[in-house]
Amino acid sequence: MTTATLELDALTVRFGGVTAVDGVTLRHDSGGVVGLIGPNGAGKTTLLNVLSGVGRPTSGTLRLNGQSIGRYPADKVARLGVSRTFQNLQLFGSLTVAENVLVPQLVGHWGVAVAGLVGLPAGRRARRAQADFAAELLERVGLSGYADTNAASLPYGLQRRVEIARALAARPQLLLLDEPLAGLSRSESSDLTELCAKLAADGVTVILVEHDVASVMSVSHRVLVLDRGALLADGTPTAVAADPLVRAAYLGEEE
Numbered sequence: 001m002t003t004a005t006l007e008l009d010a011l012t013v014r015f016g017g018v019t020a021v022d023g024v025t026l027r028h029d030s031g032g033v034v035g036l037i038g039p040n041g042a043g044k045t046t047l048l049n050v051l052s053g054v055g056r057p058t059s060g061t062l063r064l065n066g067q068s069i070g071r072y073p074a075d076k077v078a079r080l081g082v083s084r085t086f087q088n089l090q091l092f093g094s095l096t097v098a099e100n101v102l103v104p105q106l107v108g109h110w111g112v113a114v115a116g117l118v119g120l121p122a123g124r125r126a127r128r129a130q131a132d133f134a135a136e137l138l139e140r141v142g143l144s145g146y147a148d149t150n151a152a153s154l155p156y157g158l159q160r161r162v163e164i165a166r167a168l169a170a171r172p173q174l175l176l177l178d179e180p181l182a183g184l185s186r187s188e189s190s191d192l193t194e195l196c197a198k199l200a201a202d203g204v205t206v207i208l209v210e211h212d213v214a215s216v217m218s219v220s221h222r223v224l225v226l227d228r229g230a231l232l233a234d235g236t237p238t239a240v241a242a243d244p245l246v247r248a249a250y251l252g253e254e255e
């Protein structure tokens with residue numbers, strides 16, 4: 001898989017008088033895990049929304065692999081290789097794990113669904129292909145064997161993985177995770193952090209928005225710090241952790 005090239009140039013998002021993202025300029029083309037941290041209200045989710053086509057920039061440009069995507073709707077951005085998860089779990093509790101993972105595929109294939117209802121061979125073949133695909137995705141996130149389990153019955157940490165598997169179904173180059181560690185136990189957090197590292201090693205660029213700074217520092221190759229919408233620091237975890245501006249504006253606040 002070729003690594004995604006992401007370029008932001010003076011990217012700005014305003015909501016009325018509030019500048020949520022303030023002239024962010026950066027380029028990333030080296031894969032890995034990119035940690036995005038910053039105090040409450042720093043603009044992290046707003047930036048993720050713009051990267052995934054859920055939000056629009058007020059000004060500035062956003063390019064993915066050289067293509068300007070800032071004005072594209074979310075479904076088009078997804079087709080170009082950007083997938084995301086949201087802060088709040090968005091699973092269908094009454095569906096199985098495999099069904100949850102396949103939701104984007106199933107809703108896009110009414111023809112297959114109809115063929116399946118009447119028992120046509122094409123439907124059976126398609127269903128087998130879908131089951132194989134779900135199994136492949138679940139294997140990638142460490143959920144082999146859970147395909148037929150009801151999603152709501154899983155522990156929270158595993159439900160997070162189901163969401164990540166669903167995001168991987170679109171075969172993204174860029175995976176945006178919005179606070180995936182929120183509400184997880186220490187061991188669940190460390191397992192999910194390991195999964196981020198594994199996905200990055202597989203060639204997916206992972207952008208990780210997280211309040212758990214220690215986990216971000218442990219897994220990220222590059223850390224971006226937003227403060228009141230602006231990029232306050234950008235570098236390796238070691239360099240960012242030692243930056244006096246970051247310590248004053250952010251890390252100090254956490255102590």
Ligand SMILES: Nc1ncnc2c1ncn2[C@@H]1O[C@H](COP(=O)(O)OP(=O)(O)OP(=O)(O)O)[C@@H](O)[C@H]1O
Pocket residue numbers: 015018019020038039040041042043044045046047
């Ligand atoms: N739809 C909106 N309308 C108006 N203001 C908004 C909207 N979305 C975000 N904001 C404001 O933009 C700023 C950045 O918010 P954002 O949620 O992006 O920050 P964040 O870094 O993700 O915060 P947190 O860590 O608390 O999730 C905040 O001042 C917020 O109140």
